[in-house]
Amino acid sequence: MSNLRTLVRMVAAESVGLALLWLTMVVLHISALIVGFLDLDAMLQFVIGFTSYLFITHLLLNGWLVRIYWEKISRLRAVLLFVTFTFPLYLLLLRVRHAVAAFRGRNQVVARREALKARYAISVENSAVVEFPPLSAAVQRTSCVPLSVETSTNDSQGDCEVSLRSWVVTETNVDADSKLIKMSSDDVGLREPKSFSHLFMSDLSELVAGRKTLSFHFVLDANNDIIHVSKTSTLPNGLPDRVRNTSPLTICNDTHYLINLSQGIGYEVVAIAARNEKSCVTVTQTNLSSFLWCYTLYSTALLVYGLLVNLRHNGRATGLYHAGWMCTAAAWLLTCRGVDEPWTDTFAKIPLRLCFTVCRIFLMCGVAMGGLGNVAILYLSAKAAGYLALVGELVYKKLRRNVRPWGDVVDRYFFDKTLVMSYQGGESVVCCGWAIWCHVCRPSEHSFALLVAVLLCQAAGMIYLNFVRRFLKEPLKNPVRILMMAKDRMNAAEKSI
Incomplete structure (x- = not known):
């Protein structure tokens, strides 16, 4: 009985929290655009880029969801959700409805079933x-x-x-x-x-x-x-x-x-x-859980770019842009997970993603201040270094130790580059080099702060990466858990x- 109460409470908290997070994120995105329009001379590139990205992304996202659910909900409701770009919110609120039904379940069987429906609500089902x-x-x-x-x-x-x-x-x-x-x-x-x-x-x-x-x-x-x-x-x-x-x-x-x-x-x-x-x-x-939030990582990058532009022009909306990118980054960090992954594993990976992905987003946006072409070179060089380091690890272990890394089918399926030391080390070396170059070419207080942040975050991330596997339960690598x-x-x- 206590396990059932825990399941219901966790699913309810997750359902309500993600729905509120979506609404908060929408409000902050709209506010960031309004503030950008009020200071259009300084924020023109940000406004054009952010508006275009949000419109195109949500048009495609809602259009694809309408296509998937066209035969599963009423046509009028589907059209209304598409026009208002609120299909993701509709699915998130559907989870909340099942979570409430789990709380009001008349017996343990009903409560457990509704809790499981809330967990798997954002999916297309055939049975x-x-x-x-x-x-x-x-x-x-x-x-x-x-x-x-x-x-x-x-x-x-x-x-x-x-x-x-x-x-x-x-x-x-x-x-x-x-x-x-x-x-x-x-x-x-x-x-x-x-x-x-x-x-x-x-x-x-x-x-x-x-x-x-x-x-x-x-x-x-x-x-x-x-x-x-x-x-x-x-x-x-x-x-x-x-x-x-x-x-x-x-x-x-x-x-x-x-x-x-x-x-x-x-x-x-x-x-x-x-x-x-x-x-x-x-x-x-x-x-479709990750599909609903697929735009949040790039929205975070654009909001960080808007923040840096605003700081350069001594704008008054610094607090708003800080709240915007933090909320959007939180949405990405909390949804970058499988639906059956325990929250303990998700929270254990958050420091890694903060030290590596979010920090590197700040670096790319800082480099973008000197030209968008540099961003492409930075991104491609970092990815190339990461993959080359990964290939080097595979070759070394195969030639010197005759070991086949990730040779098991389960390890290959659950492979996560975030947890690979060689891959993250390759990207970190390139990012640190770019941070030094950025400060040497355009020295300022902001570039120095960025340099210190990048060096500290990459070092902290690599140190934490050595210990994070101790905290991961990874239950889906357990066959019995797969059956459950x-x-x-x-x-x-x-x-x-």
Whole structure:
């Protein structure tokens, strides 16, 4: 009961907080534009850039949301939300409504379901249930998993309880033609080559670019104990055949879960298929949380640029621009997370993002005072240095230690450049060099303050990066937590086995 109260309170606080943050951010953005128009001579470039960016971004954002939800809400409401650019607020308030319903839940089941709906509210969902025909008593039932294969994780076979509860994560065996999961242990699945060329052609591209995929397959016995777990970077199309043998007719009596995860820039798709001997349930959710806030990082950069322009011309709106960029940066810091990521991990990463990303935004805006061309050179040189340092780490570990960094499919899927020492070190060296150049070429109080801030933030960020992994729980790297997440999403969709 206490865990349920904690869940409801956390989801409610998150839902209300993000809705209020969106409203505050909109008010500050509009105020910044009004103040800019009042001092148009000094703020002309900022006003043009900020107005154009906000209009185009929100036009595309709201237009895409209307396209996604066109068949899910009334047409009049969709048009009204698009015209007023308030579709993100509508989805955030939808979370608040479910959070309130969770507080008012008549029992624990209703309260938990509404809390889960509030957590996964900003997503597009498709679900289906297929009921299997009833089976006669003559039909034999058996498990898909040979216990001698899946539970042989220790030498002692005397303790049956230990044997049944012991499992290791193996590689999912996917049929190359049908893309269905095969349970036969005799077939050897396709293994990824560990050649040096594969390191660059597959591993590196999967780490830093493109769509990432990860799949888990769970098998639970009649007692709801896990007896098999496997994973792969391939997305299977379906579960093993329910019919194990036709003569005599033998049916699988296990419960299977297939969890396919895929993510790209601004979206994450979770497809779940669960099957037992009575029914099969499928739930697909496309998470749009990061999509709603995708503009906040660049809005922060533009507001920092407006702040520096205002300071150069001794403007009176310094406090407003400070509040604007801080609020927008807070929105980015708090939404730069997966929907199932615990807040402890999110808060642990905030100092890193402040020391690296936000500090580098200030540096780029300071360099922009001397010309926009310098910003492009700074950005490209920093990114190039970061990627070269990452490649250097991969090559060094492969050549000297014969180690394949991030070789596990789970590590590749959850790879985060923010937590990579080599990548951040490469960018930090370039940024420190640019900060020194900026002060030497145009010495002033502002350039000196910027230089000191950049040097201190990069040093602090690198030091903190050495310790931050101790604070990260990273529960989604735990297979059992992945299974719990799948069950929560099914309960939120009111579909379950």
